[in-house]
Amino acid sequence: MHAAFDVVVAGGRCAGSPLATLLAREGLSVALVDRAAFPSDTLSTHIFQNEGAKVLERLGVLDKVLASGAPWIEGNDARIDGLRTVASIPRRSDDPGTWLCVRRPVLDALLLEAAAEAGVEVHTSTRVTGVVERDGRVSGVRVSGEGGERLLEATLVVGADGRGSAVARSTGARSYNLIPGQRFAIWAYHEGATWSPPATLFFHRWDDELVIACPADSGLFLVVVVPPLERLARFRAGPEAFFEAHVAACEPVAAIVDGGRRVGKLQAMLRWTGYFRESAGPGWALVGDAGHFKDPTPGQGISDALRQAERLASAIVAGMGTTASLDDAMATWWRWRDDDAAEMAWFAGDLGRAGPVPPVLVEILTELAAKGEMGSFLEVMNHRAKPSEVLTPGRLASATGRLLKSGEHPRRQVLRQTKDIMAEEVHRQRLNKHPAYAESGAYEGADTDHEVVVNPT
Numbered sequence: 001m002h003a004a005f006d007v008v009v010a011g012g013r014c015a016g017s018p019l020a021t022l023l024a025r026e027g028l029s030v031a032l033v034d035r036a037a038f039p040s041d042t043l044s045t046h047i048f049q050n051e052g053a054k055v056l057e058r059l060g061v062l063d064k065v066l067a068s069g070a071p072w073i074e075g076n077d078a079r080i081d082g083l084r085t086v087a088s089i090p091r092r093s094d095d096p097g098t099w100l101c102v103r104r105p106v107l108d109a110l111l112l113e114a115a116a117e118a119g120v121e122v123h124t125s126t127r128v129t130g131v132v133e134r135d136g137r138v139s140g141v142r143v144s145g146e147g148g149e150r151l152l153e154a155t156l157v158v159g160a161d162g163r164g165s166a167v168a169r170s171t172g173a174r175s176y177n178l179i180p181g182q183r184f185a186i187w188a189y190h191e192g193a194t195w196s197p198p199a200t201l202f203f204h205r206w207d208d209e210l211v212i213a214c215p216a217d218s219g220l221f222l223v224v225v226v227p228p229l230e231r232l233a234r235f236r237a238g239p240e241a242f243f244e245a246h247v248a249a250c251e252p253v254a255a256i257v258d259g260g261r262r263v264g265k266l267q268a269m270l271r272w273t274g275y276f277r278e279s280a281g282p283g284w285a286l287v288g289d290a291g292h293f294k295d296p297t298p299g300q301g302i303s304d305a306l307r308q309a310e311r312l313a314s315a316i317v318a319g320m321g322t323t324a325s326l327d328d329a330m331a332t333w334w335r336w337r338d339d340d341a342a343e344m345a346w347f348a349g350d351l352g353r354a355g356p357v358p359p360v361l362v363e364i365l366t367e368l369a370a371k372g373e374m375g376s377f378l379e380v381m382n383h384r385a386k387p388s389e390v391l392t393p394g395r396l397a398s399a400t401g402r403l404l405k406s407g408e409h410p411r412r413q414v415l416r417q418t419k420d421i422m423a424e425e426v427h428r429q430r431l432n433k434h435p436a437y438a439e440s441g442a443y444e445g446a447d448t449d450h451e452v453v454v455n456p457t
């Protein structure tokens with residue numbers, strides 16, 4: 001296995017840069033290519049959790065990230081219809097902290113800097129146009145940048161190049177288990193917002209409304225509104241008024257930003273589809289959004305990308321030796337990624353669903369809150385408990401029983417919703433084992449496009 005580089009990584013944000021850093025620190029020769037010039041923004045809000053912060057600590061960049069002024073988010077103020085709970089975010093003794101909200105130009109530039117410091121050959125403002133193959137294996141990438149077109153040869157090519165991955169496209173990686181989004185997201189920053197410690201994340205979901213907000217770096221306060229897709233036309237007709245009206249409807253968030261000043265333009269992502277992609281083959285692998293994207297409502301993508309980078313780096317180091325051992329290691333990595341991400345992907349789709357939250361789910365959360373056990377739900381966000389360990393069949397049955405007894409909702413509706421939840425769970429478990437590929441026609445009629453608008457105003 002002789003090539004100019006051991007590994008070429010396409011994409012240099014939260015998946016690509018940490019991966020390149022870790023590989024270079026293990027003594028591998030690594031090139032990283034990103035079409036962006038850093039510091040660079042990307043279409044994403046940026047709340048991440050304990051496990052992601054831990055990776056930043058291990059990478060040695062956490063102190064620089066904290067120097068941005070981002071406070072640890074220690075509280076969670078959740079409203080789910082009639083339920084309102086304020087809970088502390090669980091923190092283990094070896095956690096450097098809890099959740100953070102750091103704008104991407106800040107976070108991604110620090111990650112890329114760490115890669116360069118580790119000895120990675122970094123090419124920014126350079127686009128990967130496709131992979132090249134030799135003897136049935138991917139053997140490098142074609143890139144196009146300031147110096148024109150060139151070839152970067154490598155034993156392994158990793159696509160960390162996001163949702164529109166050029167590596168995925170040119171290797172023909174197929175998509176499976178698609179989850180079309182049912183909402184869109186608009187966000188903005190406020191200066192001079194008045195909040196009192198502890199820094200708290202607001203997750204308010206009532207009727208068909210969803211507002212998420214928390215303090216970010218540099219004294220800014222992030223507010224995200226996540227309306228159902230049916231309101232897109234109204235948004236387009238008057239983005240500013242639409243955003244402000246949605247913020248005003250969430251009383252505690254409106255009170256925090258009242259008296260402050262909105263800075264910068266609105267940002268928006270008007271459509272998304274969750275997916276998994278085939279993520280390994282001869283001489284190539286995918287990591288981060290290139291291989292899997294989920295509804296952004298629970299804010300998992302950054303921590304996932306960081307955790308995946310660590311896992312993939314270990315797999316690559318262990319697999320380097322022969323092409324067979326490398327291919328085996330990559331196939332094992334792909335299986336791990338699917339196991340690791342499957343439950344959260346479905347759960348994220350549920351959180352981002354349009355329409356009212358089924359009362360039986362509200363009842364489960366109400367019971368958890370009454371027992372002071374919301375921490376177990378927040379551990380799902382921390383990727384330390386699976387949704388199925390918290391939303392158990394036992395809890396579903398008890399919540400259904402309590403709702404039937406209370407007579408608050410029509411009996412048939414409660415029973416139907418419980419039955420639907422159980423049937424969906426069975427269907428999902430089947431899909432986890434036997435994926436439905438995009439090419440199979442399974443999604444005919446579903447809108448699985450990405451439509452993206454940045455700064456609509």
Ligand SMILES: Cc1cc2nc3c(=O)[nH]c(=O)nc-3n(C[C@H](O)[C@H](O)[C@H](O)COP(=O)(O)OP(=O)(O)OC[C@H]3O[C@@H](n4cnc5c(N)ncnc54)[C@H](O)[C@@H]3O)c2cc1C
Nearest residue numbers: 011014015035044045046047128161162288289299301302
């Ligand atoms: C609206 C929205 C809100 C979100 N909010 C959150 C949140 O609050 N918390 C959270 O954890 N996650 C959130 N996410 C998800 C998060 O943004 C992603 O999961 C995360 O960015 C994945 O990181 P990545 O490094 O895999 O990909 P990306 O961040 O997409 O980085 C890919 C990189 O590849 C580069 N690239 C692409 N194509 C090429 C090419 N051909 N050649 C060279 N370079 C290329 C790009 O320039 C980019 O720098 C959100 C996503 C969206 C869409």
